[in-house]
Each structure stands twice: as structure tokens, then as C-alpha cells.
Amino acid sequence: MANEKPVILEVKNLKVHFPIRGGFWNRVVDNVKAVDGVSLKIHRGDTYGLIGESGSGKSTTGKVIVGLQESTSGKMFYQGLDVTDKKARKKINYNREIQMIFQDPELSLNPEKRIYDIIAEPLRNFEKLSKEKEKMRVINLLDIVGLGPDSLYKYPHQFSGGQRQRIGVARAVATNPKLIVADEPVSALDLSVQAQVLNFMKKIQKEFNISYLFISHDLGVVQHMCNHIAIMNRGRIVEVGTKDDIYNHPLHIYTKRLLASIPEADVNNREAHRQNRIEVEKFFEDNKKDYYDENGAPLPLIQVSETHLAAVPESAVRGDD
Amino acid sequence: MDALRSSLLKIENLNTYFKIGANFYSAIRNVDLNVNRDEILAVVGESGCGKSTLAQTVMGLLNPKDSKVSGTADFEGTDLINLKEAELNKFRGLKIGMIFQDPLSALDPLKRIGEQVAETLVYHTNDNAETRKKRVISLLDQVGIHNPELIFHEFPHQLSGGMRQRVVIAMAIACEPDLIIADEPTTALDVTIQAQILDLLKDIQVRNHCGIVLITHDLGVVAETADRVAVMYAGQIVELGTAKQVFNTPKHPYTRSLLRAMPQKGSNGDDLYVIQGSVPSLVKMPDHGDLFAPRIPWVKDEEHEENPSMHEVEDGHFVRCTCYQNFQFPDEGGQTYGE
Amino acid sequence: MWKTILRRVLIMIPELIILSVLVFILSKQLPGDPFTGSINPKSSPGQLHHLMQINGLYDPWYQQYWNWVIHLFHGDLGNSYEYQEPVSAIIASRAINTFWLSLVTMIMTYVIGIPLGLYAGRHEGKLQDTLVRIYSYVTMSVPFFVVLVLGCWIFGYDLSWFPTTGSVSPQASGFFGVFISRVYHMILPATLGALFATSGITQYLRSGVIDARNSNYVKTAQAKGVSMDDIYQHHILRNALLPIAAFAGYSITGLLGGSLFTEQIFSYPGMGLLFLNAVNFRDYTVMTALVLLYGLLSLLGTLLSDIALSVIDPRIRVE
Numbered sequence: 001m002a003n004e005k006p007v008i009l010e011v012k013n014l015k016v017h018f019p020i021r022g023g024f025w026n027r028v029v030d031n032v033k034a035v036d037g038v039s040l041k042i043h044r045g046d047t048y049g050l051i052g053e054s055g056s057g058k059s060t061t062g063k064v065i066v067g068l069q070e071s072t073s074g075k076m077f078y079q080g081l082d083v084t085d086k087k088a089r090k091k092i093n094y095n096r097e098i099q100m101i102f103q104d105p106e107l108s109l110n111p112e113k114r115i116y117d118i119i120a121e122p123l124r125n126f127e128k129l130s131k132e133k134e135k136m137r138v139i140n141l142l143d144i145v146g147l148g149p150d151s152l153y154k155y156p157h158q159f160s161g162g163q164r165q166r167i168g169v170a171r172a173v174a175t176n177p178k179l180i181v182a183d184e185p186v187s188a189l190d191l192s193v194q195a196q197v198l199n200f201m202k203k204i205q206k207e208f209n210i211s212y213l214f215i216s217h218d219l220g221v222v223q224h225m226c227n228h229i230a231i232m233n234r235g236r237i238v239e240v241g242t243k244d245d246i247y248n249h250p251l252h253i254y255t256k257r258l259l260a261s262i263p264e265a266d267v268n269n270r271e272a273h274r275q276n277r278i279e280v281e282k283f284f285e286d287n288k289k290d291y292y293d294e295n296g297a298p299l300p301l302i303q304v305s306e307t308h309l310a311a312v313p314e315s316a317v318r319g320d321d
Numbered sequence: 322m323d324a325l326r327s328s329l330l331k332i333e334n335l336n337t338y339f340k341i342g343a344n345f346y347s348a349i350r351n352v353d354l355n356v357n358r359d360e361i362l363a364v365v366g367e368s369g370c371g372k373s374t375l376a377q378t379v380m381g382l383l384n385p386k387d388s389k390v391s392g393t394a395d396f397e398g399t400d401l402i403n404l405k406e407a408e409l410n411k412f413r414g415l416k417i418g419m420i421f422q423d424p425l426s427a428l429d430p431l432k433r434i435g436e437q438v439a440e441t442l443v444y445h446t447n448d449n450a451e452t453r454k455k456r457v458i459s460l461l462d463q464v465g466i467h468n469p470e471l472i473f474h475e476f477p478h479q480l481s482g483g484m485r486q487r488v489v490i491a492m493a494i495a496c497e498p499d500l501i502i503a504d505e506p507t508t509a510l511d512v513t514i515q516a517q518i519l520d521l522l523k524d525i526q527v528r529n530h531c532g533i534v535l536i537t538h539d540l541g542v543v544a545e546t547a548d549r550v551a552v553m554y555a556g557q558i559v560e561l562g563t564a565k566q567v568f569n570t571p572k573h574p575y576t577r578s579l580l581r582a583m584p585q586k587g588s589n590g591d592d593l594y595v596i597q598g599s600v601p602s603l604v605k606m607p608d609h610g611d612l613f614a615p616r617i618p619w620v621k622d623e624e625h626e627e628n629p630s631m632h633e634v635e636d637g638h639f640v641r642c643t644c645y646q647n648f649q650f651p652d653e654g655g656q657t658y659g660e
Numbered sequence: 661m662w663k664t665i666l667r668r669v670l671i672m673i674p675e676l677i678i679l680s681v682l683v684f685i686l687s688k689q690l691p692g693d694p695f696t697g698s699i700n701p702k703s704s705p706g707q708l709h710h711l712m713q714i715n716g717l718y719d720p721w722y723q724q725y726w727n728w729v730i731h732l733f734h735g736d737l738g739n740s741y742e743y744q745e746p747v748s749a750i751i752a753s754r755a756i757n758t759f760w761l762s763l764v765t766m767i768m769t770y771v772i773g774i775p776l777g778l779y780a781g782r783h784e785g786k787l788q789d790t791l792v793r794i795y796s797y798v799t800m801s802v803p804f805f806v807v808l809v810l811g812c813w814i815f816g817y818d819l820s821w822f823p824t825t826g827s828v829s830p831q832a833s834g835f836f837g838v839f840i841s842r843v844y845h846m847i848l849p850a851t852l853g854a855l856f857a858t859s860g861i862t863q864y865l866r867s868g869v870i871d872a873r874n875s876n877y878v879k880t881a882q883a884k885g886v887s888m889d890d891i892y893q894h895h896i897l898r899n900a901l902l903p904i905a906a907f908a909g910y911s912i913t914g915l916l917g918g919s920l921f922t923e924q925i926f927s928y929p930g931m932g933l934l935f936l937n938a939v940n941f942r943d944y945t946v947m948t949a950l951v952l953l954y955g956l957l958s959l960l961g962t963l964l965s966d967i968a969l970s971v972i973d974p975r976i977r978v979e
Contacts, residue, residue: 026667053511054482160599161368190367190538195582195593202592217511220541224584224593261516263541265583267568270545277516382879386785406888414885421883426876429895430975431902440894441884476974492884 005043006079008179008211009065009098014038014074016060034060036235036297038074042179042228045205047212049226051219051258057235058215062181065213066100096126099172103184105164109156115142115167116152122174141170144207145200162193166200173204179211186221198225219262223247231255236298238291241308251310253291254298257284290316329500329532330356330379335392335402337371337378339603345389346603348374349556352392353631356500361526361533363547363564365540367579369600371556372536376502378402380419381409396500415445418493422505424485428477434461434488435473441495460491465521483514487521494525501525502534507542519546540583544568549637552576555600555612561631562638572640574617574648581650594650611642619651620644668966672959679955680732684725687948732952742943751931751949757827758930761853761922762915764846768854769911773861774904780862781869781900782892792866796859804856804918808925811852822848825927849922857914861904868900875899898972905972909965913958 015038017031035057042048052058063069065076067089075084078098083089099122102108109118119138123129129137139149145166156164165185172180182201186194198221204210216222222229223243230240231254239252250256260280264273290313292298301309310316335352338345349371356362364372377383379394379401394401396412413419418441421427428437438457442448448456454473461469464487477485486506493501503522507515523546526533537543543550543564550567552560552575560573571577581594598616606612611625629642712718716727731737737747780792799807816824823829823845832841872878873896881891919932927933931950938946970976 053513162599191540191579191582192367192596193599196595198584199592199595202590219512220584220586223586224590257513261512263512263515263519263539263545264586265540265544265568265580266586267544267564270564273545274520278520281516377879380883382882410885410887412885413883417883419880419883421876421880423876427880429877429881429899431898431973432895440881440886444885478975489880492880 005045007041008044008079009042009213010077011038011040011061011065012075012077014061014064014076015072016057016064016069017072033235033297035064035071038232038235038237040230040237040240042211042213044178044211045209046228047205047214047226049222049229050213050215050232051217051222051229052232053217053258056232058232059183061232062100062183062213062215065179066098066181067095068100093126096122096175097178099175099177099180101165101168101172101180101182101185104188105161105168106156106188108168109164111156114153114155115147115159118156118167119171119174122171126175137174141174142167144173144204145170146196160193161189162196165189165193165197169197169200169204173208173210176208177210179213181213181215183215184217185214187216187218194221201225219259231258233298234292234296236311237301237309238298238311239309240301241305241310245305245308249308251304251308251312251316252298253280253284253287255310256280327358328355329358329397330354330534331393331395332356332375332379333393333395335375335378335394336390337374337383338389340387340389341604346606347556347608348603349378349553352556352558354551354558354561356532356534358499358532359526359530360548361523361535361546363535363537363543363550364553365537365543365550366553367538367600369603370553372538372553373504374556375553376419376504376534376536380413380417380502381406410444414441414498415496416498417500417502418496418498420486420489420493420501420503420506423509424482424489425477425509427489428485430477432476433473434475434477434480437477438488438492438495441492445496456495457491460495461488463494463525464488464491465517466491482510483517486510486514486518490518490521490525494529497529498531500532500534502536504536505538506535508537508539515542522546540579552579555606557612557641558631558639559613559641560639562635566635566638570638572634572638572645573613573642574620574645575613577648577650578616611644613642614644617644617648620648624648664970665967668963672963675959676956679959680729680952681725683948683952683955684728686951687944688721688724690944690948737949737952738945740943740946742938742941742946747945747949750934750946751953754929754931754934755953757928758916758919758923758932760842761827761846761850761928761930762912762919764843764850765853765857765915765918766908766911768850769857769861772854773858774865774901776858777862777865777904778869778897778900781866781873784866784870789866792862796862799855800859800863805921805925807856808849808852808921811848812925815848824848827929845928849926849928853915853918853922856918857911861907864903864907865900868903869896872896872899902969902972906965906969909961909963909968912961912964916954916957 014035015033016035017033019028020030020032021027022029038057038061040048050058050061060069064071067086075082077083078092078094081088081092083092083094089095116135116138119141120134123134123137138152142149142151147163147166147170151159156167159167185201186197189197201212202225205212212225214222214225227243228240229243229246230237231246231252232238233254239246239250239255246255247259250259257280260277266273291311298311299313301311302314304310332352332354335349336347337349338347352375364375366372378390381401381404383390390402392402396416399412401409401412435454435457438460439453442453442456458469458473461472466472466484466487472480472484480488490506506522507518510518519542522533522535525531535543535547547564549563550561551558552567552573554575560567560571560576567576568580571580578594578596582596584593596616597618601607609628611629614620614625624644624647626642631639631641632643633639716724719727735748737751739745740747740750743750776792776795780789783789812824815821827842827845828838829841829845832838878891878895881895882888886894916932919930920936921932922928923930923932924936931953934946935950937943938950
């Protein structure tokens, strides 16, 4: 089943290398390959999940897309136009159409500014609205995320964690963006609050046909939110496919290991789950060398089905599935 | 099976108050809880529900300047509450070990790993330096550190998060305590590491025949590891039972709401259940009535108790307040009254 | 470890070059020339011209700079216009006084500041803490020279407990007598200097202790059954002292700055007094040499701080 929706953003062979300095003269002796050849396609109105553990390069990828991090090499296309270069981005208002939601609402909202100014800031940067229209827009945005106009003149500390994250969402959608990069948007939140924020993200997606790049380590949340999922490990994508491909037919040992590690709220099959996890872990340790090259980097992706790619040795595809 | 397990810690009517401004506000209220040998008891709840305060109260880690405690926590015949520091230190580290959430900040940045693990032994054993070193190395080995002699001389910042948490666990189990209190031991870790650490805790519990109090916000972690579960809301235990009881037949509206709010396996992306309103702050917490009532406004007042108490619904399964009896979510037919 | 230190020293080389160029340019901008003091009414402009020529003063600037640097390395900083003596000799005799005064001030600062800071931090919010804080706010807000003048007046003139001028009494004799007399002369200025400097250290240390005590590793240690007294000794003290130790090297700059006031008010024959006199008498060679020396000492101070920090803090001990 190919995705018929138009591609909004395409990233090709993105690399971000950070130099390691060392030796007596502090010269570059090596590179940390934070992102090492990532390619992905995000479709209009879709939620693309990028999963990985800390240090996998998932956040760095997101930062490159919103322009908070320079890439070492690679290309980016927004609605078919090359936006690798900063100047090209300016011309087509890229920075306005791509926004970001951060992990920690506490850190991403300026504590000294009122909610009105926080949400109006992107509007002021990109749109010249009259005072009245601007205020109407802000009230409207607050309404979308379920906050009343009485919030306008309050400060971030007067809100709960969930409300602050909703303010972050309101700010991100202020300029009618087409794509929002959400970097761990709910990992700092409690379960009940997380549900609120996820519901709002879904709601505005339907309303405004927004695409999300949803970066997370929480596979439960990703499963709930995303149609397309990529698993990142050591700077590369090791497996990519539809929700069904990844959760029901995982091929890469890392994906299997990750899936087996998620705690499940299923007390009755606890022992079976634990047994499975131990087996998968053992299989991972035993077969690691076949799935990673001599430098420890994951193998190149190979096409397994129309929607499913995995960084597995040829033999694994023929043998399994 | 429960009868076979001997009781280790018996908490009765425990209250902790924090000083904010000039007044004291209650952070945990009337907590009654038993911890047995050979079990993992999970205390689960969202931030601010008092689960960490409960642990710190029992361990005597609260600053007496801005807190007040009443009630008892009987550990094998000694009440730990209001014990003098010197007396308390005969238990801490020796009989009760504690594991903290953030393994980086839980380690002194200026001291070598070996020295920090050995510290527990210095205070509770008569070992000489050489024996101590051997024991530390064997402890590091026990918690799954493959090159303990090397790690012995490292500083905390040189280790990964998972390794640091193993070191913190090694410190807690150094004297083979009867009780281990683990406060969010895996929250700062990746899921693959989390699974390893939880397995390790389970192994230690079986090997040392100790009791573990596992404090967490993660229902998945609870379902995977706990024998019994205490659910906390606003400083109170609202439901208590075996893991099977609590997960298979949850009774309290809060427990049921939490399980509903959780993105489930095989989710089709439908809206998640949202608990209305929010937890009131410590200062604004009412001092009587069902504290969860405002979050389920469709439940009639007469369904709630004036002063909600724990009711035993089946053997070992307790629920606070009578409102659970007829409780239904709105989409199950629960109706909104009043407003 | 040694590599880190060596690299840190090497980094100082360009800093030193920049410093020397700046000082050289400064010295060239100043009016007069090295012979200003040595000409007499009988000298002819021709003679002066000749002197300038043989001393290379008509050479291109880089040639002059190079000669100046070579002289520097030989300890030759020229002659003082005022004293008609080699600058290096004058400074050497003064520097030793300033060195001792600064050292005593520094020791006094730590002897007063560290216990006060630890004490206040440990008793945060109590009366003891409030008293220490009042003390440090007072010493912080009163200008340094006021402290000096008041101290000099009260303890020097009014009560006559301490001498108020010079570095040693002319009547003192014998090694021991001179030593006692020197210390006696230093006590008042050093104590007053230290009083002024402690407020910073006390406050720093106090908040360091409070931060450390609220840190999780202290909770961990408590949970291990370590008594609070031992926790202070083994964990809190070291962590809280870290910024103070790092600051020690930087405080050289502060001490040198302070010596300008102290030495002036107590007529203490050190570098500070020499510098002020040099400014007053337009003794440019001395001024230039002292600016160079002050710059050098400041660089040395930061070097010491960096090394100290990398020795104490394992997180900075990078390979």
C-alpha cells in the first residue's frame, strides 16, 4: 500500500558529524557520527514517528529539519523544493511553515513573558497583523488548545505542566505551519496530562491537515500517534515501515529488542513477556555481528516490501517472514 | 501465599506535612501500608501524589526544618519515625537500602566509584580496607558490571546512565538489606536498560529474600514487576491489592482513569481518555471529603463518603471511598449531575 | 594530566606575545625617551641624536620590539627616569614586600572566610547565618579605602596598636627582630585587606554548602547510614570548596589591585606604592615595566586556577 498523500518533506542522506578533538594539539582525531545517512519522507497530514534511545541521533535529525542544527552533508526538499541552503528557506517562508514543539515546556517558555506575548511572537515575526487582529488570533489559538481568554495575561508558572505544553502547541500552530517537529512532546508529562496533549495534537492535525515528525522513545505513544515509523540506532535508520510493519513484523534485531523491552500493562502474561525479552536479548547479543558492520554501524537499508525497509543482511529476509 | 511472607515494615496512619510560608500542609495523609519480605510492592501515582515523600519520610531524609511527620513506621519492632539520627543510621544502609531516580546526581562527582560503594561498608562492617575492596568488586560484579576492577577507580561522569544506576544499586545492596526502597529507579534510563535494571532488582529480591518498595509513575513497569500495588492520589492510597487484582479488576475511579488514559498496545489512534481538571496544589488541597471527586463531576455527592475510608472488596484488595461501587465513565452510561 | 598542564602553558605563549606587544606600543606612545633624565644643560641635540641612534631608537618598530624583548629576557627593563637605577632592581626590592603582604592577606582571607562560609552554610537561616551575612554585606558595601582609612585611624593612630607606615622598623636588628617587625607591620594592612576580600568567599562558600547539602548525593550518603557530620566532612566540604579553590588564582589580580590602596594608605614600600609614585612622577619606564608585570601575574593567576581546578575536579581532567 503506497502512500498517495503528497510528500511534504524529504530528507536525503542527512549527516551530522561532530568533531572529537584530542591529542596534544587538540586536532580533530575523529567524528561522532550523530546522524549518519538518514533519509526520510513525510507525507501531508501524516504523523511520522522517529523512535530511538538516547544518543541515537533522533533529536539531532529533528533539529536539522527546523534549522536549529547545521548538517554536515545531505539534502532536504520541502514540497519538492531544495531547502538545504538557508537562503532558499527564507525565500519560501520555510521557517514559518515548519515549527517545533519541545520536550520540556518549562524550559521552552520564557518565564518572564505573558502567554499573550509568547503565542504572538511567531505571528509578529512572520505576519504583520493589526493589534486587534493579533489579539483575536491569540485568543483563537488558546481556544484551539482548550484554554480560555483569561490565560492571556498570565505567566507560564501559573499553569500546570500539561497546560504549558498546550501553550507550546498553540505557539507552534500560530503561523499555520504545515509541518511540526515534536521532540518528545509528552515525555515530561504525567499520564493523564499526556492524554490531553496527544488528543490536542490529533485534533489540530485533523483541523489544519498538519504533518508531524514525532520524535520519541516511548513506543506506546508512537504507536498511538503515528502511521509511519522509523527506528533509529547509532545515527542511522535501521528499520522503517507502517505501524503494522514495525509492530507486527519487525525484522531488525534492534527493533525486536526495543519492542520486547517496553513494559506492558498486562499482568497475566508477565512471565511470557519476560521470557520473550530474555530470548530476544540473547538473540541480539548472538547475532549482533551480522547486523552491524565492522565499525559497529548498522547495515544499509534494503527493501523488504513496498512499505517496509530494514537494515538487515540479505539472509535474514529470505529466512524470516 | 501472603501469609507465608513475614512483615518487614508496617506503616500506620502516616502523615507528612510540609511548611509553605508560615503554615504546614499535608503531603501524605493517613497512609497505612505493609511491606513484606520476598515481595515487590509498587507505589504508583503521578507527580506530586506523595509517593516519593512517603519513601523519604520512612528513610528520615526530609529536612526537619520544613516538614513534620506523625504516625508510625514499624520496622521489625522499631518505629523509624522521629528516631534520632544516630539510631536511624543503624538501619539506613544496613537494613534498609535506597535507590534514587537520577543516578548521576545521586553520586558524588568528586569521589571514585569504589570509594562511594565502600562507604556503606565503612559504616556498617568492621572490614579492613582490603576486604572492603574485595567486597566492593564482588558487589559491582553482582550488579552486572563486567570489569569491576576498572570501574572501581572511575569517576561517576565516566560511566553511562545504566552503569551509574548499577553502581547506585550496588551501594544499596552492599549490606544485603532486608528492605530496598527504589524511588523511580529506571525513569532516567532508556527502555532496554530499564528492562535490564528491573530484571536485576527482581533477581536481587529473590537472591537476598528481601522486600522491595518500587516507587514509579509507569504502569507498565508496575505490571511487569510488582507483586502488590498501592495506587496513590493526592497523598492518599486510593487502591491497594495484588498486581492481578489492581490491573485485572481495577476498582477506584482514579486507577480506572489512569489505565484508560494510557496508550494501549494495538491502539487505533482514537482519542485517549482525559481525566478532567487537575490535581490541586498542596496549599489548595481540601482537608476532607473524597479528594478525587472534583475529577469525576458526574458522580453524585451521595455516592462519596464524608471521610473516605478503605474498603476491602476481596481478599487483600482495598479501595478508598464508596464511590467505586456504582462508578461508570460517561461513555459507559455515567451521567453528569449538577454542574 | 601533565599534557593538560603543558598545553595550558603553551596556550599562554600567544597571550604573552599579545601582552608584550600591547605594553610595547603603550610605552612608545608615552612622551619622552630613555635619555630624558640623563641629559644635562650641556648636552647638545647632536649628542642626544647620537645616543638615540646607537641605542636603535630610529630602527623600524619591529626591530625595536625585538630588541626590547631581548632586553626583557635579560632582565633589562631600562633605567628609572626618577631614580636613575635599573628598573628591575627597583621592582625586585619592592616586589618582595608586596609578595609577602599579599600572601599574608590571602592567608588571612581564607582563615577568616572559609570557617565563616562553612559555618553560615551549615546553619542556614539561623541566627549564626544572619550574623555572618550582615558581616559580609557590610564589608561588601563599604568602599575599600574607607575600611583602610578607618582601620588605619582607629587601630594605628587612635589605639596605636599597630604601626601605620613602612614595612619594617628602622630600629629592628638581627634576623629574628627584622622578621618580627615585618610581620608586625603587615598585620593591620593584611587584616583590613582580608576583611574586605572575605565577603565574596564567605558568600560563595555559604551557597556552595547549601547547594551541596541539598544535592542528591548527600541524600544517598544519608541513606547509606553516614552521619551528617561525616557527610559534611567527606562530601559537602570538598564540593563546596571547589569554586573557592578555582578562584584562588584569579584572586591574584584582586590582591594586586588592592595593594594599590593598601600600600598608599600605609606608605608600605611595595609595587603598588611604586606604581602610584611612578604615575605621579611620570616615571614611564617603571610604569611600563609594572604594567607588564601585572599583566604577567594575572595570566599566571588564571593558569594556576585552571591547573588547580583540573587537579581537584575529575570532570575537568580531560585527556
